[in-house]
Amino acid sequence: MPQIQRYDDMPRHAVDVVAVDPALLNFGIDVFQAVMNGAMPVGEYDGDDLACTGMNVIARQIGGHGLTLEEEASLVLRVVAFGDLVSQAEGDSRIAAHIGVSADGYQITPAFLHAAASADIVRRMDGGFGYDLDSVAARLVH
Numbered sequence: 044m045p046q047i048q049r050y051d052d053m054p055r056h057a058v059d060v061v062a063v064d065p066a067l068l069n070f071g072i073d074v075f076q077a078v079m080n081g082a083m084p085v086g087e088y089d090g091d092d093l094a095c096t097g098m099n100v101i102a103r104q105i106g107g108h109g110l111t112l113e114e115e116a117s118l119v120l121r122v123v124a125f126g127d128l129v130s131q132a133e134g135d136s137r138i139a140a141h142i143g144v145s146a147d148g149y150q151i152t153p154a155f156l157h158a159a160a161s162a163d164i165v166r167r168m169d170g171g172f173g174y175d176l177d178s179v180a181a182r183l184v185h
Contacts, residue, residue, distance in 0.1 A: 071101050098122075129151070131174075157182070
């Protein structure tokens with residue numbers, strides 16, 4: 044019987060996404076969280092996929108502000124992958140000092156946000172997307 048690979052051991056393939064402005068990433072994260080926790084009611088939400096609705100809201104909020112399609116797509120992808128990045132970063136000794144937990148949720152350093160705005164995004168074997176932790180860690184060092 045073949046061994047099952049751990050999720051962390053699965054091969055990842057780099058995806059060509061552009062860096063985004065850290066302030067824009069922060070804005071996108073705020074919008075996404077507001078949709079996900081109900082602070083921003085969304086009329087078109089039909090009870091199906093709230094994350095997908097959140098991505099649409101981000102795209103609508105940033106549309107018409109001079110971003111290229113590549114920048115818009117990169118922002119949405121980075122925002123959606125950000126929650127997983129924070130969870131993974133907590134357990135990574137190279138990055139964990141940039142993540143704190145408070146009663147209000149996670150607190151991240153400005154350096155962590157800057158790193159996330161330009162770090163490599165990878166496509167996992169399971170079809171999902173995520174941040175390359177090595178790329179995030181390398182950007183925190185510089």
